[in-house]
Amino acid sequence: MDLSALLHPLPEVTRRKRFKASRIFTVEEMDLKFSNGTLATYEKIVGGRGAVMAVPFDGQYFYLSVEYAGGLESYQLGLVKGKVDSGETPEQAVVRELSEEISFSARKVTPLKLGMTVAPGMLELTMYVYLCEDLYPCKQEGDEPEPIEIVKVTVQELKELLFSEDSPLKEARSIAALTLAMHKIGAL
Amino acid sequence: MDLSALLHPLPEVTRRKRFKASRIFTVEEMDLKFSNGTLATYEKIVGGRGAVMAVPFDGQYFYLSVEYAGGLESYQLGLVKGKVDSGETPEQAVVRELSEEISFSARKVTPLKLGMTVAPGMLELTMYVYLCEDLYPCKQEGDEPEPIEIVKVTVQELKELLFSEDSPLKEARSIAALTLAMHKIGAL
Numbered sequence: 223m224d225l226s227a228l229l230h231p232l233p234e235v236t237r238r239k240r241f242k243a244s245r246i247f248t249v250e251e252m253d254l255k256f257s258n259g260t261l262a263t264y265e266k267i268v269g270g271r272g273a274v275m276a277v278p279f280d281g282q283y284f285y286l287s288v289e290y291a292g293g294l295e296s297y298q299l300g301l302v303k304g305k306v307d308s309g310e311t312p313e314q315a316v317v318r319e320l321s322e323e324i325s326f327s328a329r330k331v332t333p334l335k336l337g338m339t340v341a342p343g344m345l346e347l348t349m350y351v352y353l354c355e356d357l358y359p360c361k362q363e364g365d366e367p368e369p370i371e372i373v374k375v376t377v378q379e380l381k382e383l384l385f386s387e388d389s390p391l392k393e394a395r396s397i398a399a400l401t402l403a404m405h406k407i408g409a410l
Numbered sequence: 411m412d413l414s415a416l417l418h419p420l421p422e423v424t425r426r427k428r429f430k431a432s433r434i435f436t437v438e439e440m441d442l443k444f445s446n447g448t449l450a451t452y453e454k455i456v457g458g459r460g461a462v463m464a465v466p467f468d469g470q471y472f473y474l475s476v477e478y479a480g481g482l483e484s485y486q487l488g489l490v491k492g493k494v495d496s497g498e499t500p501e502q503a504v505v506r507e508l509s510e511e512i513s514f515s516a517r518k519v520t521p522l523k524l525g526m527t528v529a530p531g532m533l534e535l536t537m538y539v540y541l542c543e544d545l546y547p548c549k550q551e552g553d554e555p556e557p558i559e560i561v562k563v564t565v566q567e568l569k570e571l572l573f574s575e576d577s578p579l580k581e582a583r584s585i586a587a588l589t590l591a592m593h594k595i596g597a598l
Contacts, residue, residue, distance in 0.1 A: 223567045227476035227559035228578060230485050243431035244439070246453050251433065252480065260555040264480035265434050267455075288415035291530035292440065292452035297418050298530050339581045341528050341535075342479035342486050349582070367448040371415035379411045385593050390416060393527045394537070394583035401589040405573045410598060 231257045240268065268346045274316040275351045275395060276302040277334065277403040278326060283374040284400065285324060285357075286391075290367075299373065299383075300396045303349070304364075312336070312350035320354060322364025324372050329356035334402040340395060351399045353406055377409045419445045428456065456534045462504040463539045463583060464490040465522065465591040466514060471562040472588065473512060473545075474579075478555075487561065487571075488584045491537070492552075500524070500538035508542060510552025512560050517544035522590040528583060539587045541594055565597045 237253040250268045255261055278285035278301075291298040304319035306312055313331055321327050331352045338349040375383060383391040384400060391397060404410035425441040438456045443449055466473040466489075479486040492507035494500055501519055509515050519540045526537040563571060571579040572588060579585060592598035 223561060223563050223571075225476075225487070225561060225578060227561060228485050228487065230476065230478075230559070232483065232485075233478060233555075235483075241432075243435060244429075244437045244453055245451070247431060247435070247437060247455070249432045249435060254480075254555075256478070256556045258556045262555045263433070265432055266481040267435070288413075288418065289531075290418075290421060290444070291527070292442075293454040293530045293533045293535070294527065295420065295423075297416050297420075298527065299413070299416065300530075333575060335575065335580065335585075337580055338585075339479070339482065339486065341533070341583075342481045342488075342581060343477075345481045345529070347481070347529075348580075367421075367442075367450045368444045368446045371418070373411060373413060373415060375411050383411075385590065387521060387523065390413060392523065392525055392536075393530060394586040395529075397523075397526075397586035397589070398582040401585070402573065 233257065266344055266346055270347065271306040271308070272312065273303060273305050273347060273349045274312050274319060275349050275399050276316050276320050276354045277352065277399050278302065278320060278324065278328065278354045278357055279403065279407065280357050281355070283376060284380050286373040286375060287324060288371045288373060298393060299390050300393045301399055313352070316350065316352045316354065318362065321360045321362040323366065323370045325359060325361040326357045327360035328354035329358065332406065334399060334406060338395060338398065349395060351402065353403045377404070380404065421445065454532055454534055458535065459494040459496070460500065461491060461493050461535060461537045462500050462507060463537050463587050464504050464508050464542045465540065465587050466490065466508060466512065466516065466542045466545055467591060467595065468545050469543070471564060472568050474561040474563060475512060476559045476561060486581060487578050488581045489587055501540070504538065504540045504542065506550065509548045509550040511554065511558045513547060513549040514545045515548035516542035517546065520594065522587060522594060526583060526586065537583060539590065541591045565592070568592065
C-alpha cells in the first residue's frame, strides 16, 4: 500500500475572502494554483471548534437517536452529536451532549476516530467520535427544540440496520461510527 | 427495536426563503413550528440531483483515491465521487465518474446504499453508493484540476485502514461505503 500521494505538494492559495453568507454559514472563497499550474476557485464552509459524536453502549444495547433533520425535512435515525463549545475538550463535549440529548452520562469514553471528516471538499468540519460506556442517568438542559427519542438496538439488530439495503440507518457518519464501535467491542 | 419515533409528526414550515448565499452555495431558511409548539429557524444548503460514490474492487484490490480537499486544505484518502448530471441515472453517473477520475469503467455495479446522507441537519445532499466490479480501462475527460492518484489496497490492508485509530482514512462516507462493500463481498 503506497500512501505517498498524500504527500503531494499543496496548491498555492493566491487569494482568500471570508464572508458571512447567511445567518449561520460563513464561507471562505480561495483562489488556488495547483502544482501542475491549473488555476481554480474553491469555496468552503468554515467555523467552529469541531463536533463530537457518541456511540452509547450499555453492554447489551446501542442507543440510537431519532431527531429532526432540517436538511432533509424528515426524522432521521442517528447518534448523539453536537458542537464542541469554547473552553471544552471533545471528551467533555461528548459527555455534555449525551446528558443534554438523551439524559445519560458515561463513566468510560473511548476514542473511535478523532478527526473524522464529513464532506472534506466543502466543509472544514471534523468530528471526534467516541464509544460511551458505563452509562448512568444524568439530565442536563440543552438547546433541542423537542426531546430526542432513543431507539435501543442489540448487536444483532444493529448488524441488520447497518447491512440491509433498505435500512432506515442512512447517515454516513453514524454508519461509520457504529461499525467502528462494533469492531471495538469485538462484534465485527 | 421500536422505530415508531421515525413517524413523529413533522414540524410545520411557516416560512421559507431561498437565496444564493455565495458563488456555489444556495441556502434555504425555514421557520419551523414543532409539534410541541416550539418555534425555530433552520437553514440548509440546497440544490443538486444527489451525488454518487464508487467502491471499485477488482477481485483482489480496492481502489482508493487521493484528492485535494478544499474544506481541509489537504490531500485526503477517499473514493471516486461526483454529482449526478441532468438526464443521468445514478448508475450512469457512477460509471462516468469512475472513467473521468481514475480511468476505469465497471461492467458490474451493485447498490450498497441508495440515499446515504452526509450531514442531514444542514445539507439536502444524499448519495448513491455502489460496489463497482469487473473493472476495465476506460478514460473520459473530467473537470478535475489535476489527475487523481489511485491507492490499491488488499482486503487485509483495508481492514487496517478502517479500524486503526490513527489511520489516514478519515472520511465518514468512505468508511461507511467501504465497510458496506467489505460486508457485501463477505470479508466482514
